[in-house]
Amino acid sequence: MLRYVWNRILMIFVTLFLILTINFLLLYLMPGSPFQNPRLTPSQRERIEDKYGLNDPVLVQYGRYMYKVSKLDFGGTIATNTYDDIFEEYIIDRLPLTAKIGGIALIIGTVIGITFGALAAIRRNSWLDNSVTVLGVIGVSIPSFVFAAILQEVFAINLDWLPLFYREANPDIGHSLKDQNLGMIMPIIALSVLPIASIMRYMRTELVEVFSSDYILLAQAKGLSKPAVIFKHAIRNALIPVITIIGPMAINLIAGSLVIERFFNIPGLSNSLVTFTLAKETYATLAINFFYSFMYVTVILIVDILYGVIDPRIRLASNSKLGLIGKLIKSIKRKFQSDNAGGEVNE
Amino acid sequence: MKKVLSILFVLTLAILLAGCKGDKEISGSGMIQDVNVRRAISMAIDKAYYTDTILANESYPADYYIPYNFYGGIGDNGEGVDFRVRAEQVFGDFLPFTKYDMPAGSAESQSPSGYNHYNIEEAKQLWEDSRKRFGIEKDETVVFKMLVHNTASWTSLYDHVKAEIEKNLTGTKIKIISVTFGEKLDKAPTGDFDILFSGWGPDYMDPITYLDLFVTGNGHNNIHYSNPEYDYLINQAKIGAFQGQERLDAYVRAEKILLQDDVALLPIFQSNSVGLRRTQLQNFYTQSVGPDYILKWVSWDTTDDAWAAKEADLKAARIDGDETVLKLLETSKIPDMASFTTTDQVSFYNLAQINEGLMVAGNPQSNEQYLPGMAESYTVSEDGKVYTFTLREDQPWVKSDGTQYNNEVVTAEDFVFAWRKLADPRVASEYSYLLETIGVKGWEIAYEDVTDMTDAEIDTELAKLGVEATGEFELTVTLNTAADYFLGMMSFPSFYPVNEAFYTSLGEDYGKTLTPENLLYNGAYYLSNWDNNGHTLQKSDLYWDKDTVSIDKVIYELVESAEPEVQVQMYLDGDIDSVILRTGALVETYGARSDVRTTGSTTAWYLEFNINNH
Amino acid sequence: MEKLLEVKNLNVTFETHGGTVQAIRDVSFDLHRGETLAVVGESGSGKSVMTKSVMRLLADNGNIKHGEILYHYEDGTIVDIAKLRDGEMHKIRGAEIAMVFQDPMTSLNPTMTIGKQIMEPIMKHQNLSKKDARQKAIELISMVKIDRPTKRMKQYPHEFSGGMRQRIVIAVALACNPNILICDEPTTALDVTIQAQIIDLIKELQQQTKAAVIFITHDLGVVANIADRVAVMYAGKICEIGTSSDVFYTPAHPYTWGLLASKPNTDNLGEKLYSIPGTPPNLLDPPKGDAFALRSNYALELDFEEQPPMFKISDTHYAATWLLHPDAPKVEPPKVVQRRGAKKGVTNNG
Numbered sequence A: 001m002l003r004y005v006w007n008r009i010l011m012i013f014v015t016l017f018l019i020l021t022i023n024f025l026l027l028y029l030m031p032g033s034p035f036q037n038p039r040l041t042p043s044q045r046e047r048i049e050d051k052y053g054l055n056d057p058v059l060v061q062y063g064r065y066m067y068k069v070s071k072l073d074f075g076g077t078i079a080t081n082t083y084d085d086i087f088e089e090y091i092i093d094r095l096p097l098t099a100k101i102g103g104i105a106l107i108i109g110t111v112i113g114i115t116f117g118a119l120a121a122i123r124r125n126s127w128l129d130n131s132v133t134v135l136g137v138i139g140v141s142i143p144s145f146v147f148a149a150i151l152q153e154v155f156a157i158n159l160d161w162l163p164l165f166y167r168e169a170n171p172d173i174g175h176s177l178k179d180q181n182l183g184m185i186m187p188i189i190a191l192s193v194l195p196i197a198s199i200m201r202y203m204r205t206e207l208v209e210v211f212s213s214d215y216i217l218l219a220q221a222k223g224l225s226k227p228a229v230i231f232k233h234a235i236r237n238a239l240i241p242v243i244t245i246i247g248p249m250a251i252n253l254i255a256g257s258l259v260i261e262r263f264f265n266i267p268g269l270s271n272s273l274v275t276f277t278l279a280k281e282t283y284a285t286l287a288i289n290f291f292y293s294f295m296y297v298t299v300i301l302i303v304d305i306l307y308g309v310i311d312p313r314i315r316l317a318s319n320s321k322l323g324l325i326g327k328l329i330k331s332i333k334r335k336f337q338s339d340n341a342g343g344e345v346n347e
Numbered sequence B: 001m002k003k004v005l006s007i008l009f010v011l012t013l014a015i016l017l018a019g020c021k022g023d024k025e026i027s028g029s030g031m032i033q034d035v036n037v038r039r040a041i042s043m044a045i046d047k048a049y050y051t052d053t054i055l056a057n058e059s060y061p062a063d064y065y066i067p068y069n070f071y072g073g074i075g076d077n078g079e080g081v082d083f084r085v086r087a088e089q090v091f092g093d094f095l096p097f098t099k100y101d102m103p104a105g106s107a108e109s110q111s112p113s114g115y116n117h118y119n120i121e122e123a124k125q126l127w128e129d130s131r132k133r134f135g136i137e138k139d140e141t142v143v144f145k146m147l148v149h150n151t152a153s154w155t156s157l158y159d160h161v162k163a164e165i166e167k168n169l170t171g172t173k174i175k176i177i178s179v180t181f182g183e184k185l186d187k188a189p190t191g192d193f194d195i196l197f198s199g200w201g202p203d204y205m206d207p208i209t210y211l212d213l214f215v216t217g218n219g220h221n222n223i224h225y226s227n228p229e230y231d232y233l234i235n236q237a238k239i240g241a242f243q244g245q246e247r248l249d250a251y252v253r254a255e256k257i258l259l260q261d262d263v264a265l266l267p268i269f270q271s272n273s274v275g276l277r278r279t280q281l282q283n284f285y286t287q288s289v290g291p292d293y294i295l296k297w298v299s300w301d302t303t304d305d306a307w308a309a310k311e312a313d314l315k316a317a318r319i320d321g322d323e324t325v326l327k328l329l330e331t332s333k334i335p336d337m338a339s340f341t342t343t344d345q346v347s348f349y350n351l352a353q354i355n356e357g358l359m360v361a362g363n364p365q366s367n368e369q370y371l372p373g374m375a376e377s378y379t380v381s382e383d384g385k386v387y388t389f390t391l392r393e394d395q396p397w398v399k400s401d402g403t404q405y406n407n408e409v410v411t412a413e414d415f416v417f418a419w420r421k422l423a424d425p426r427v428a429s430e431y432s433y434l435l436e437t438i439g440v441k442g443w444e445i446a447y448e449d450v451t452d453m454t455d456a457e458i459d460t461e462l463a464k465l466g467v468e469a470t471g472e473f474e475l476t477v478t479l480n481t482a483a484d485y486f487l488g489m490m491s492f493p494s495f496y497p498v499n500e501a502f503y504t505s506l507g508e509d510y511g512k513t514l515t516p517e518n519l520l521y522n523g524a525y526y527l528s529n530w531d532n533n534g535h536t537l538q539k540s541d542l543y544w545d546k547d548t549v550s551i552d553k554v555i556y557e558l559v560e561s562a563e564p565e566v567q568v569q570m571y572l573d574g575d576i577d578s579v580i581l582r583t584g585a586l587v588e589t590y591g592a593r594s595d596v597r598t599t600g601s602t603t604a605w606y607l608e609f610n611i612n613n614h
Numbered sequence C: 001m002e003k004l005l006e007v008k009n010l011n012v013t014f015e016t017h018g019g020t021v022q023a024i025r026d027v028s029f030d031l032h033r034g035e036t037l038a039v040v041g042e043s044g045s046g047k048s049v050m051t052k053s054v055m056r057l058l059a060d061n062g063n064i065k066h067g068e069i070l071y072h073y074e075d076g077t078i079v080d081i082a083k084l085r086d087g088e089m090h091k092i093r094g095a096e097i098a099m100v101f102q103d104p105m106t107s108l109n110p111t112m113t114i115g116k117q118i119m120e121p122i123m124k125h126q127n128l129s130k131k132d133a134r135q136k137a138i139e140l141i142s143m144v145k146i147d148r149p150t151k152r153m154k155q156y157p158h159e160f161s162g163g164m165r166q167r168i169v170i171a172v173a174l175a176c177n178p179n180i181l182i183c184d185e186p187t188t189a190l191d192v193t194i195q196a197q198i199i200d201l202i203k204e205l206q207q208q209t210k211a212a213v214i215f216i217t218h219d220l221g222v223v224a225n226i227a228d229r230v231a232v233m234y235a236g237k238i239c240e241i242g243t244s245s246d247v248f249y250t251p252a253h254p255y256t257w258g259l260l261a262s263k264p265n266t267d268n269l270g271e272k273l274y275s276i277p278g279t280p281p282n283l284l285d286p287p288k289g290d291a292f293a294l295r296s297n298y299a300l301e302l303d304f305e306e307q308p309p310m311f312k313i314s315d316t317h318y319a320a321t322w323l324l325h326p327d328a329p330k331v332e333p334p335k336v337v338q339r340r341g342a343k344k345g346v347t348n349n350g
Ligand SMILES: Nc1ncnc2c1ncn2[C@@H]1O[C@H](COP(=O)(O)OP(=O)(O)OP(=O)(O)O)[C@@H](O)[C@H]1O
Pocket: C014, C015, C016, C021, C023, C041, C042, C043, C044, C045, C046, C047, C048, C049, C050, C059, C061, C062, C283
């Protein structure tokens, strides 16, 4: 397991390196300059670009940038002094809100998705099952911003129950914490539609398949009650494949938040991404892209590890490939366990 | 069989050739250098259709370059004169003036127009004649490349222009080359276009800010236009050779050369915007230069009649408390409040409220170019190159709690320090180009390669910059050439004073986002609060002209890139007091309300023809 | 012999999109304490459905339409499984009747330790403490002849070979000393050497536990080896039932003949193996008469008209074919089958 994680982390580094490199080159090739003030004459623009090293050969710029990144310095905005350190001042500042909204949406999506998917599978062909199927199709086929627009129209404009967009609590301007929390409801709902629908559908399919498997029959043949069969045997096995899609789901959320944040004016990570990209603020764009990629690969790693934890086939299959440290840890663990269990282990 | 095949082959060939012939396209880059071709194109476009039907936001169709409502100069009576009014006086008899119907409710329901007005018959005639002269065959299509930037809101304009030209001038084709704004900046100077879409707003209150662009060799003269008479008029005006009415008329003549004689530009429209604003707000003047508004002038109508019964809550919140309050919307975070490095409109706008330069942009109502600010008075040397400013001695530096900083007042040294920062190659400020624009002696240091110089050496070089504290309250500026718009530029934030001791105590963090305590204030307001939700401007009791300032507190709520509909909703909810209706649909929905108002702007939008005669 | 299970006129149907599948049609048989009943028949003949009905483990779309499944408790009480409430049924499953499935690769929960899976029925039915249940589970693992039982407890199914897994399934089944053990083709998915081991194990354990076994198989060789009695199923019906020797040496139903003829053994060695022509009937719309008539060389006209009743051949031997009717023409079973019968006579007499 440990070796496995190590390998994955190494892969992450390689992936991130490639992402950064490709992104850098793409942005380099993108025409224009961060100095887009139309009042600068071409020669003035060139002189100021020279000052910022933007006219150096691409390899020099790339090397300089990568050297800085290797020291975890992602640079800041070029044409304005808004962000000296895009990572500290922008990403760290905005990540919590993006993560909070995305995280809640994912949790809600997972919980509701799993619950209703499971209920649909248990009560197959009931009205509940049929509604789950229909809602599932609707949920995956309609993009989240359409939901966002509908929600805004209904709950903010027509009914006036919820604020039209997100506003941070600020007593000076007259916005309470309640306003802030209310403002998060619609974005979260809009974001969670896709995970709810996908996970629901997936869970249902998986569970139906598990129900038809022999080991469920055996569990029933043991005389276990229906709830025991469902909870002890069926759900867990159905969850394993479902977990694999939670990863992509989280990634979908990251992508979805790009649109949703703009829709509800949420000052999150993606808020200025488009602006930065259009303004050819290379470092800022790169840093945000890098961070998105980083989240992406981390989510995949977490899902893989989680998958290993929950599915013994993977967990143990990789045991044989344990590295030195892994073996050491395992033997210590075993010793500890056998002490507790009265030295039962005989291998 | 063979025979059939060969017949088929010949037939196909013939069809192909015929097809090619009918489709034959030739480049228009030669023809565009012909003045009658340019005139034909100019007259072929119905601009009023674009402004009134497509935009429908009360923008003016323009047959002129220098916008309507822009200060032209001093007239014979010694008062400021609107440029267009004077243009009509001078050339009204000569020009085939047509009167556009201006939107009802605007101050002038008839506005002068003029050069190359929309006229299909004449356009067609000019075009056919030109085709003959150039020997263009009937079946040949002339292709003009139009370079534009791909901002979504402009596409309807590009399409309109293309459709009009292609419809009215037979055998033309407009090939739209759509690139990002940044890419357009790169591409325009290469001259790889026949027609270029551009816009220009003024830097200072003098027609030169527009006219200078097309002087031979100007960095913005992407069409490589050159006319000796035009150059003479502008360059002489710049150095102050003409004064008063003479100068104004020189500009009017120059514009006529540019538009009527040479048809270098095809003006399209002067952009205006429609918005909603509390009817009780007074003196919310739109500035034609620099910041959109100067809050110093704004006030609430406090008479009871002004407030409707249903506005009781609003009234209570705005004027009935301890302080009068104005609430406005900010759609992007203030990027950078260090006056000598900042580059964007939001920062400039806010700096103009909290700091003050030598001059203050004139109150638009008074038609004055500029008013004294930190400089109480000034003198100019004989040759117009040396300006000596006498500063007022009683303006304290104010901290973000409204109290005085270290007992310090604004001195000449503060200007010297700020200007040197602007020019400092180590700071590499984008706006150092302004030093070149006004021609301050020694501006070249800004672009010098100083990698091999020590800090002391650089400082020595900087000391040679033409700005000097000749007394504690006396500032002397030396220019390379006389340029009397120089004074107008002194209201621009890049030239504001900065307190050196305070700056040194903070270093790089000076003026940084979200840190009101990292700034010192010498203007009508100071930043009392600045966070991720917005910022608050608080009236400064230590401001020399504080009696003019009416509103105590201006609260800006920040909703980054707020959708236009959201913005309007905020206004309707009473969260903000002024909003612009940014889409046609919004104008349609709310355009009839009693609190609708049109905001003029002095940005000109036009097409440039690639004349390349130089 | 003491009756343990009486199945009477059992009819099972499945509702499908195509219509109602009559999977079990009027099946009756008895199972006695301690005996081994083998059920043979082509694929789709209803063997599994029949046994699953006994466990009440039919798929959601399955119904016991008609008939009784009487289970005799040791204390003499008799319940009709067909009508039992779910709660009661949970007490029978695993405790009174247990089951071993065909594919050991899929019949264990992949995410649960072996120990837990064995302990589950013990804890459910026997009220043992966790510790005792654990002990019992370890015993069961050694009982099915797997070494290092303590270690095995903590392992997961994927760490076991197919044969070992089937042993575990058997251990699970025997965990609560059931009176009936249903083995639905327990060796089909295993390779030949392992098959023999598993069958021996079942035989051995049966002797130890005195459980009655219903053993479903395709392999007639296995039947001869293990079964006291044999039921032959065809198209949802039992077409012949009797002791092993009844069915093997004096088979009466043409379908049984066909089955025996198609099985390789010492008697037909070297001959081209017989295969029953045609395919089984569609149970969505079963034929009016004898379901096998279409494929039978011995079909009488009556076979197409009317279902043959169960004819009694001897006290232990019954078959459903009109050939047994006193008026029926006398037909000779195929050569191979005759030779078998002769052989039996020899053995018996000798
Ligand atoms: N859930 C179900 N829905 C519809 N039909 C079913 C269902 N289960 C079984 N059947 C049908 O019932 C009949 C008997 O099936 P069963 O599984 O009992 O056959 P089997 O004798 O066990 O065959 P095998 O030797 O292949 O295991 C088959 O025709 C089958 O198609």
